[in-house]
Amino acid sequence: PVDRTPEIQEARLKLPILAEEQVVMEAINENPIVIICGETGSGKTTQVPQFLYEAGYASCIDSILGETFTIGITEPRRVAAVSMSQRVAKEMNLSHREVSYQIRYEGNVTDETKIKFMTDGVLLKEIQKDFLLSKYKVIIIDEAHERSMFTDILIGLLSRIVPLRHKKGLPLKLIIMSATLRVEDFTDNTRLFSVKPPVIQVDARQFPVTVHFNKKTPLDDYSGECFRKVCKIHRMLPAGGILVFLTGQAEVHSLCRRLRKAFPYQKNNSCCLCPPLNVLFSSFLSQALPKIDLNSYSVVPVDEGDEDRDIDSDDDAAGSDLDLDLGDGDSGEDEKSDSSLPLFVLPLYSLLAPEKQAKVFRSPPAGTRLCVVATNVAETSLTIPGIKYVVDCGKVKRRFYDRITGVSSFRVTWISQASADQRAGRAGRTEPGHCYRLYSSAVFMDFEKFSAPEITKRPVEDLILQMKALNIEKVINFPFPTPPPTEALAAAEELLIALGALKEPPTTGRLKEQLAAKLSCPISPLGRVMATFPVAPRYAKMLALSRQHDCLPYTITIVSAMTVRELFEEFDRPAVSEEEAAQLKGKRARFLQMQKVWAGQGPMQKLGDLMVMLGAVGACEYAGCTRSFCEENGLRYKAMLEIRRLRGQLTTAVNSVCADAGLYVDPKMKPPTEAQVTYLRQIVLAGLGDHLARRIQAEELLDDKWKNAYKTALLEDPVFIHPSSVLFKELPEFVVYQEIVETTKMYMKGVSAVEPE
Ligand code: ADP
Ligand code: MG
Numbered sequence: 001p002v003d004r005t006p007e008i009q010e011a012r013l014k015l016p017i018l019a020e021e022q023v024v025m026e027a028i029n030e031n032p033i034v035i036i037c038g039e040t041g042s043g044k045t046t047q048v049p050q051f052l053y054e055a056g057y058a059s060c061i062d063s064i065l066g067e068t069f070t071i072g073i074t075e076p077r078r079v080a081a082v083s084m085s086q087r088v089a090k091e092m093n094l095s096h097r098e099v100s101y102q103i104r105y106e107g108n109v110t111d112e113t114k115i116k117f118m119t120d121g122v123l124l125k126e127i128q129k130d131f132l133l134s135k136y137k138v139i140i141i142d143e144a145h146e147r148s149m150f151t152d153i154l155i156g157l158l159s160r161i162v163p164l165r166h167k168k169g170l171p172l173k174l175i176i177m178s179a180t181l182r183v184e185d186f187t188d189n190t191r192l193f194s195v196k197p198p199v200i201q202v203d204a205r206q207f208p209v210t211v212h213f214n215k216k217t218p219l220d221d222y223s224g225e226c227f228r229k230v231c232k233i234h235r236m237l238p239a240g241g242i243l244v245f246l247t248g249q250a251e252v253h254s255l256c257r258r259l260r261k262a263f264p265y266q267k268n269n270s271c272c273l274c275p276p277l278n279v280l281f282s283s284f285l286s287q288a289l290p291k292i293d294l295n296s297y298s299v300v301p302v303d304e305g306d307e308d309r310d311i312d313s314d315d316d317a318a319g320s321d322l323d324l325d326l327g328d329g330d331s332g333e334d335e336k337s338d339s340s341l342p343l344f345v346l347p348l349y350s351l352l353a354p355e356k357q358a359k360v361f362r363s364p365p366a367g368t369r370l371c372v373v374a375t376n377v378a379e380t381s382l383t384i385p386g387i388k389y390v391v392d393c394g395k396v397k398r399r400f401y402d403r404i405t406g407v408s409s410f411r412v413t414w415i416s417q418a419s420a421d422q423r424a425g426r427a428g429r430t431e432p433g434h435c436y437r438l439y440s441s442a443v444f445m446d447f448e449k450f451s452a453p454e455i456t457k458r459p460v461e462d463l464i465l466q467m468k469a470l471n472i473e474k475v476i477n478f479p480f481p482t483p484p485p486t487e488a489l490a491a492a493e494e495l496l497i498a499l500g501a502l503k504e505p506p507t508t509g510r511l512k513e514q515l516a517a518k519l520s521c522p523i524s525p526l527g528r529v530m531a532t533f534p535v536a537p538r539y540a541k542m543l544a545l546s547r548q549h550d551c552l553p554y555t556i557t558i559v560s561a562m563t564v565r566e567l568f569e570e571f572d573r574p575a576v577s578e579e580e581a582a583q584l585k586g587k588r589a590r591f592l593q594m595q596k597v598w599a600g601q602g603p604m605q606k607l608g609d610l611m612v613m614l615g616a617v618g619a620c621e622y623a624g625c626t627r628s629f630c631e632e633n634g635l636r637y638k639a640m641l642e643i644r645r646l647r648g649q650l651t652t653a654v655n656s657v658c659a660d661a662g663l664y665v666d667p668k669m670k671p672p673t674e675a676q677v678t679y680l681r682q683i684v685l686a687g688l689g690d691h692l693a694r695r696i697q698a699e700e701l702l703d704d705k706w707k708n709a710y711k712t713a714l715l716e717d718p719v720f721i722h723p724s725s726v727l728f729k730e731l732p733e734f735v736v737y738q739e740i741v742e743t744t745k746m747y748m749k750g751v752s753a754v755e756p757e
Helices: 006-013 016-030 044-054 078-092 120-129 149-167 222-236 249-262 275-286 354-361 417-428 441-446 461-469 486-498 511-518 525-531 537-544 552-563 578-598 602-622 627-633 637-657 674-687
Strands: 033-038 060-062 070-075 099-102 115-119 136-141 173-178 199-202 209-213 241-245 343-348 369-374 387-392 395-401 408-414 433-437 692-695 710-712 734-742 746-753
Touching: 006 078, 016 033, 016 044, 016 199, 033 044, 044 070, 044 078, 044 136, 044 173, 070 078, 070 120, 070 149, 078 099, 078 115, 078 354, 115 120, 120 149, 120 461, 136 149, 149 173, 149 461, 209 417, 222 241, 222 249, 222 369, 222 387, 241 417, 249 343, 249 369, 343 354, 387 417, 417 433, 461 486, 461 525, 461 537, 486 537, 525 537, 537 552, 537 674, 552 602, 552 637, 552 674, 578 602, 578 627, 602 627, 602 637, 602 674, 602 734, 602 746, 627 637, 674 746
Parallel strands: 033 173, 033 199, 070 115, 070 136, 099 115, 136 173, 209 433, 241 369, 241 387, 343 369, 387 433, 408 734
Antiparallel strands: 395 408, 692 710, 692 734, 734 746
């Protein structure tokens, strides 16, 4: 029996899924595979694990040994795995020893864990160790609509594991949960599930959300448009939280700063919503459709004949009294600060520290209005309480990969219609809400309906290595919910063959046979070792080669640093004030100095950016990895903590492969010797061999666009060393790079000088 507090009980009863508990549990008891669809916020993630727990799915495996089954839930995002485990523990009044989480770097799983939230990648690793997942009686794949690569693969694998477990007489239940009803890729795919699984739809008591389109679509300054819209909402509309969707961390911070400046909130500010505002509200409420001139804004909702759209069609349009058009376009909004209307502004994005993320779940201080400025993470993974207004810029930042070359670029693009509707839905959780779309309905109609599954859009070498380690040789025959393009599969196999992770295919025979053989190479012993490391195959190869000359601690550190995003603070961001600009300049100067120190001397410098990473992590650990050390030296504290965890994890992984390595994480690691540097450079070349680039020499220079440029094997166009690299001025003849990112040019990042024979 679960002992919940009265407040939790009450909150639960409001969740739509609670009314469906019996239907859900009957379906699960009677079917091996069940799909549950329900709007974001309907209670899927927090409640279904509790239903299962109460129905005995975490019961004893063996009453004598006292071992228990675990209820496993996978999330595509780390944020969700951590915060949902915390929430469920709290709701059930259980400790984190029993409701736990595991993400790549960390976790709090114990022998007593009964409900385990994990990222999808973690479960994939577990399948390698125990294909039948015998610890689990039920697996929930959450957020399946996101179609993350690992989620897709898990569904494919589980479609085979479930029948195998059935044959063994130890049935495993699979529950797939999705925020949208678009599940045909799972249900109507007979290669995946020969028997169509039942789909349970949870009718969310979603309150109606009135959607307001902009008349015009701002060309590029959607951030400024968000600012103006939030100001208007805050000044004119009744209480209720605001959720703003922007595309990236820098934008989020800059909007937060602007809003805090416009509507400052001081901790001991006893001001509550001041009377004039309330008077304003009631005057709005008393009029059917207020026609108030808001600095020459158009007040009548006009949008090329398309009236405001009501998302929830079976409810009366709500609050038409609030249906005032907030206007489009620029008004020359004055940014005078107004402390009589405090706004409690919080950022939310995935790299934000968990304790800061958790703030959005608490009620804002009395007398303030909550305004969360978020990236896409707020779209489905997390439900923020009390949101009544959504401001949607309509964009998302995505990473695009070239299928063949792997060159990636970050681009801000329009979202899909499904995403836009998800975002709007965030406004109607507790009462009728409003969504302000900063684009016209015509633009919306041009959005793609759904975004394509991740697996069709990115390189798949890590995935293929994991699959080969599971002895899935003919990857092409795998029951993917949506298969990746054949070129992407071929490119992945080729890379893995080059790295020695797969056995070479025969080079004789007919071309067609050769090609077929190429797409079904078995894994090599080296590949098996590589697959045990939770990093990309190129880095895994580097680890696998580092036994000699005691290089492992260095390779582990370099690989950890390369794997973690954004080690260094961003100094190029636009500053909001002169003061900030000066501060950034000072920080940047200090960082450039440190970068030189970390890059070392003599032969070490040849390791380039990888040496900088090694030096930075070494220095940071030496100083105790404190927040203040990071802030002083331009390192991102959260990144450093992640690197520390990953070093620990990789050290454990290496020790378990070669028991005699006896490695430990040394916080006072000495710099590598000259001989070690030589080996490290060879190791780096072995791992990144396909990322080799050669500088165009003066005598070869035919076209100015090749000045200071490098030529790579796969690209026709010139590539350049990124200005942030320590080798930017050096321009060594041969380099390997960690990745190429395309911005104004194609830039290599994470560059080391090498000497290929
Ligand atoms: P779904 O998975 O269907 O999107 P969830 O189970 O995540 O829904 O959320 C159900 C409700 O629980 C939401 O309305 C949200 O307000 C509440 N909730 C979730 N996490 C927290 C939290 N950390 N603190 C407070 N409330 C939360
Ligand atoms: Mg959920």
